[in-house]
Amino acid sequence: MFMSPLGSRFTKAALLSFAIGATTSTTAFAETTVTAVMHAPLRALDPAISSAYILRNYAYMVYDTLLALDADGNIKPQMADWAVSDDGLTYTFTLRDGLMWHDGTPVTAEDCVASIARWDQVDKTGQVMASLMNDMSVVDDKTFTMTFSEPTAVVLTALSKPSGIAPFMMPKAVASTPVSEPITSSIGSGPFKFVADAYQPGVSATFEKFDGYIPRDEPSSGLAGAKEVLVDEVVWTTMPDPMTAASALMTGEIDFIEQLPHDLLPLVEGNPDFQLKIFAKQGSQNLARMNHTLPPFDNPEMRKAVMLALGQQPMLDAQVGAGSEYGNTCPAVLGCGSAYASDYLADEIVNPHPEAAKKILAEQGYDGTPILLMHATDLANLTPQGPVIAQQLRDAGFTVDMVSMDWASVVARRGSKATISDGGWNMFSTTNVLPDVDDPIGFIGVAAGGDTAWFGWPDVPEIEQARTDFASVADPDEAKAIALKIDKLVKDNGVMIPMGEFSSVTVASSAITLGVDAEAPVFWNLSKSE
Amino acid sequence: MGVFILKRLLSAVPVLFMVAVIVFLVLRLSPGDPAVMIAGPNATPDQLAALRDAMGLNEPLLTQLFVWLGQILSGDFGVSLVSGQPVTHLIMDRFGPTLSLSIVTLIIAVVVAIPLGVVAAWQQGKLLDRLVMAGSVLGFSVPVFIIGYTMILIFARILGWFPVQGYKPLSDGFGEFAIRLVLPAVSLSFPYIALIARIVRTNVIEVMNEDYIRTARAKGLTERGVLMGHALGNAAVPIITIIGVSIAMLIGGVVVTESVFNIPGLGRLVLEAVLARDYTVIQSVILLFSTIYVFINLVVDLLYSLFDPRIRY
């Protein structure tokens, strides 16, 4: 056909890639392979550079954590057990026996110290922990200690946290890489080994059972307990077209879809060949955010008008289907499933009040300057948010300029503090998974430290004080009182507006026995019958 | 001839240089920051700055352009800003599926279109001709994803003859490879069947009116012999030309088809790269596509001059 210097290079390359295909296909003869369509493609391999869920989920396959949360949210030992000194200042961690890296070398306390030191630079809770820490040192191969300047429980929360950026343990050689430099190694001590040869960034990732992994004795619960791998191989793929994914599931080409669009559920509902499963911990909260630094939302009254204008039901209708059981309205900032659920201003938050909003607009002399609302169009859960918010604001008398763009552009533009004409913004919306939301320290939506806060930059010192207090209390009742105070302050100041909660639906072939309900879709304790 | 080829090859250099500059500028002026996409929502400004630094994004634009051009000339396409993998490796990985899809599409298009065009020419003005011509305009008028979805519905879901999606390399066996390419290639081939059939028809009609064909007929050659032996043979140049043009146009069509049928090819690679602002990948893939395009045009030009010596630049 055609040949140019470049062309022939790539033709050769293509032939080469056929050959690479041949080496990987030998693993395709493994007895049980589970093919799963994940919610997003895996493109990077460093869990410390991003809080993207797919990266976190990948890390739970390949790496292990020192501590883990069980199904009830209790902190349990995973790789290590711990002891606290009587003064509450020193934590001693002891690694359990038999931990091994995928290259066959044993896991040591040195590895863990290096891993924690890399991770605590990037994670919000990790940074709080690091700021309180005086010293972290290796005692012997299996023991290390952390010493703090004041008694704190944050260390256990931090080392068991399953979201934001979770603390995964890596070999020291890898963990010594500066945080600014993404790692490409995938040597962990987790229950699955990453098959690097078969990895196609953005297309597929293959994991095989790691025979050297010794599960804990306790039964599996949440992310804690035994992680038993019951299949030989797990292949993650991404499909850009949900219709194609659904069709592929129905013809048996794939076994598992992490998130099937709710509108496609009728295809599989009632069909005995498929099972639907809701992992409660993977539910999400919708959130609307205003820019506190620009008019009109530098005015608290105008923010209140928006809160009154918005309502949750239409949003949920558009996201998961009218009257669907997969969505629920929720006035609580920290999530309705959390210990900190609150009913404060429930009616104002949940239901639209266009007339009340109009009244405020009139009082404040709103002149019809358009509200610039950023609308992400390339993520299934976010796509419906923009039009619904725009419509509700318009119904309440706002002029809305909804700007549609891909998520990358939203992420870039929301960082801008400029005026609208110079590329700034007034409002955007997104979702967070519930385990991220119910943590008053880690939840980005409630931080209100002005310039240091999340995009929108609300400046409410009382909230920051409350969050600091929360980090240092150990008593659950006291913690709850502070959390409820944060909830109230967030609503009173229009820091963020909760827009309802919905659960994602996982669909799998009936041949699959699904694993535990955890924050991440995990593939241990999951089996497949022929 | 050798000088002519050399001249044409050299003339491709400034074109590709232009492509490189246009693509580079278009991308770097776009909002969106690969560092932000990688670092996620919780990144601090310091981390972002460090990440940008590590990715070379803090250099002046012109420096970045020349660094990149220099790298290309030395055969180094850099590493993906998102996955950290060498771009050449990523392209290698994705080249096989796109190449296979393009070739199979083209084979289907040619195999179907040439007989259609010849039959239409033979039946010129009659019902069959009109049907072929109307069908060919229709082939242009239905969006490729609608054809694709309909194919999936009928042949994969209802009849179960073919898999819905996916791609297997040739090394997994010809059967596995071929069965997954049928639906996407057929869906994608519609406009090309239309295009090629029209060209074949017109040129065969033109040739059939020439004197020597009349002579051949008068000598008692069968209609089929005339059509296949003489008419089609003499219409070969424009037909080959349009096939060349089709190859160049295919590049656009594969983007949609790869998305519908979940084929991990270059089209999807570049689409994902745009969404993640993975500059190095976008630049390299577009440059690759453009090189192929320029090269095919070159071949078309050469064919023209080969068959029609009057044409010289």
Place this chain on the structure above:
Amino acid sequence: MTTPTLTEPSVPAQDLPEMTTVPETGTVKATLRAVFSTWAARISLIVVVLIVAMALLAPWLGTQDPVQIAPGERLQGSSLAHFLGTDSYGRDVYSRVAYGARISLAVGAGTVVISVLLGIFFGVLTGYFRWADLIVMRFMDGLMAIPGILLAIALVAISGATLTTVLIAIAVPEIPRVARMVRAVILGVRTEPYVEAATCLGTGIWAMVWRHLLPSTLAPLLVQGTYIFASAIMTESILSFLGAGIPPETPSWGNMMAEGRVYFLLKPELILYPGVMVSLTVLSVNMLGDVLRDQLDPRMAKRL
């Protein structure tokens, strides 16, 4: 290359100079007569007229606000309130189809205007001035070599999804084709005696371009414009499908298909209504293009 047009985009320009049919007054009538001569042409014309009427009269055709969402009433079937049911936001599908005609025709017309005007400008520039030829044509060649759909996606990503951006993104890859054609025609007529005579008489350059050179390009431009029109409508739908189209709120047929794709197995009509409209429009316009070409441009007709 985004979507194939019915013309050959990259046939070497030297093949074109002989197309110098200057339309005479008589051919306008002849063309009109020809347009009505076959059934296919007549039907195409009627379809085009109907679609234009639908676009112009959309507000008076019993439509509702095509942007008004009502999530509580989403994905309903046909009813008296919603002739063609509702989409995934509870918007009225019939109204969106009707208003969508406006967008699609605007995209088609806008693309033709932008690409033909700029194409003429660059074509004349390069056809008439040797110095411009070198630089501008290299740039045009570069632009032409970039796969149109990829360039369009990148352009939309830069400037954000607005109708204007999408128009420009669709039109820009068409410019080199028009420019090349205009340039070829002008290269052909530049040496004609009447043009040389005019040059001797001291006619200004642009006056001469206007009076003597441009008329020769009219016929091929008209034909080319028709195909660009059809191709632009198709490209809009593909861009929307890939998520790089007109803002999703805007009722365009491409957006409707892109949003409806998820429901193909459950409510195929969501994608089929706009799909049929796109196909009908593109089909009719292409048919008319064929007729025009046969009449105005016999040489091109022979080639295709």
